[in-house]
Amino acid sequence: MKKLLYLLALSGLAFACSPKEEAIDYTKMTDEERLKAATEIARSTIMVDGHVDLPYRMKVGGFTLQREILDVSVRTPDGNFDFPRSKEGGLDAPFMSIYIPAVNQKIPGASKALADSLILMTERLASAFPDKFAMAYSPADIEANFAKGLISLPMGMENGAGIEDDLANLEYFHKRGIRYITLTHGTDNLIGDASYDTTGTHGGLSPFGEEVVREMNRVGIMVDLSHVSDNTFKDALAITKVPVIASHSSVRKFTPGFERNMSDELIQAMAKNGGVMMINFGGSFIDSAYAAGADKVREHIVNWLAENNLTRQDSAAQAYIQEYTAQNNPFPTVQKVADHIDHVKNLVGIDYIGLGSDFDGVGDSLPTGLKDVSMYPNLIAELLKRGYSKEDIEKICYKNIFRVWKAVEEYAASAK
Known part of the structure; x- marks a missing residue:
């Protein structure tokens, strides 16, 4: 009996001391092998994109459920997003941008009305093609939809003007499914100053904007700091009790003077806050x-x-x-987008990076190799070539944004 125990102990020791299976070294693969591996990773890993402008594209293109004008359940001849290409590229959860043009701010009630119509349009897409799309209001919803092979349609409102001048609309839009709000867009609004505007109406967040950020924390809507001025960015970070996001911004170091992108100082401040910067693919954003x-x-x-x-x-x-x-x-090429990701990783670490393509929102400026949602594997392959691990890719694709989203959910639950 003792001999048997001794032999079992030896075998256990041998197992415990055996070297772990070596991690795959993607840098030693050929480009063809690496792209194949990248495609497999993309399709087997949940991939979230922080900003896809499909709803407004559907509005402009004449959305219909009768497939007469624009039907993204099948391959489309233009635009950057549709179901077949999403499946090819491994995109599982594009945040649908409920985009409110700044011009709507001039007409009382117009911003909220447009937001409601675009939300309804997104919901109708999911209900019309339940075998392809599904709404998603949480990371758990995305995980469940992913298991079923469905493309999730979470929603974010681009331009806080959609809440008009009423804080109660934040809870209203949360109930409608909005999970982040970009505080401003092209011009200053009631909430704060925008990066594209030089007016400096409030010098950052307005007093109303400060209340907006607090209320977003309370109801569980992520604060999105893409499009805001540097002062608005800093003011929001000083008030928020939870991590924030930049749903579609890139690195200002590569585009000097372009305030729409984030400076190193802002990137570091966002990382300190625990937030996530989701890299924009637009040509003017990256080069x-x-x-x-x-x-x-x-x-x-x-x-x-x-x-x-x-x-x-x-x-x-x-x-x-x-x-x-x-x-x-x-x-520009896909390598330029990887340069932006490299810069953020080297500056603050891998835990603060996501993808925010701005597909269907930046026209024909997209880089070679990232022209539509079928091409995410090209970016992943480039990152693998540069030494990124599969775990790094998973963080960029969904784990980082899920961490922020869950933190926002948890804070809101505790505040009720």
Whole structure:
């Protein structure tokens, strides 16, 4: 009996001392092997994108449930998002942007009315195609939908003007399914100052905006600091009791003078708060040279169209625009997006990074290799090439944003 126990002990010791299975070294793979591995990771891992402008695209494109104009349950010839391409790219939970243009702020009631209509449109998409899409109001919902093979449709409101001047609308929109609110958009609003506006109406958050942030904490809506001015950003961080997000922002170091992106100081402050910065893919967000070139190309094309009595819709104009743009201002590449992720990782760590593409919201400026939702594996492959681990990728894809979201949920539950 003792001999048997001794032999069992030896075998257990041998097992305990055996080296762990070595982690896969993706850096030693060929590009083809790495892309295959990246595709497998993308499709087997929950992937959240902080900002996809599909609802407004559906509004502009004439959304219909009868498949007459725009039906994203099937592959579409334009735009960046649809169900088949989402499945190819491994996208599982694109935050649907309930986008309120700044012009609506000038008309009392217009912002809230538009928000309600876009929310309804998103809900109708899920109800019309229940075998493909489902609403999601929590990380748990996304996990359940993922297990069923469904694309989750969480919602975030882009521009806090949607609440009008009534704090009670925050609880109303939470009940409607809104899980983050971008405090401002293109111009200053009642909540605070915007990055694109130089007016500095409030010098940061307004007194009303301070109450908005507190109430968002209380009801369980994530505070989104994309689009806000630096002063608004700092004011919000000083008030919030929970981590915040930037749903679609990139690194200002690569775009000097572009306040819409985040400075190193703001990135560090957000990390200290425990928040998550979700990287925007738009060409002007990731490459200042492309942004400058785009301005020159745009000016030339406007003049050329006028001289030739053409519009952008004319086939001859489209061919010329495509050729001229390619020759005079080549798109940035997927490597540029990886550079932004690298910078945030090196500055504050892997725990504060997410994806916020701005698909369907940045026009044709998207980089080569990231033109639509089918192409996330190209970015993942580039990160693997740079030494990122599978665990790093999982954090970027969903674990970091889930951590923030759950913290917001828990705080709201404790505040009730």
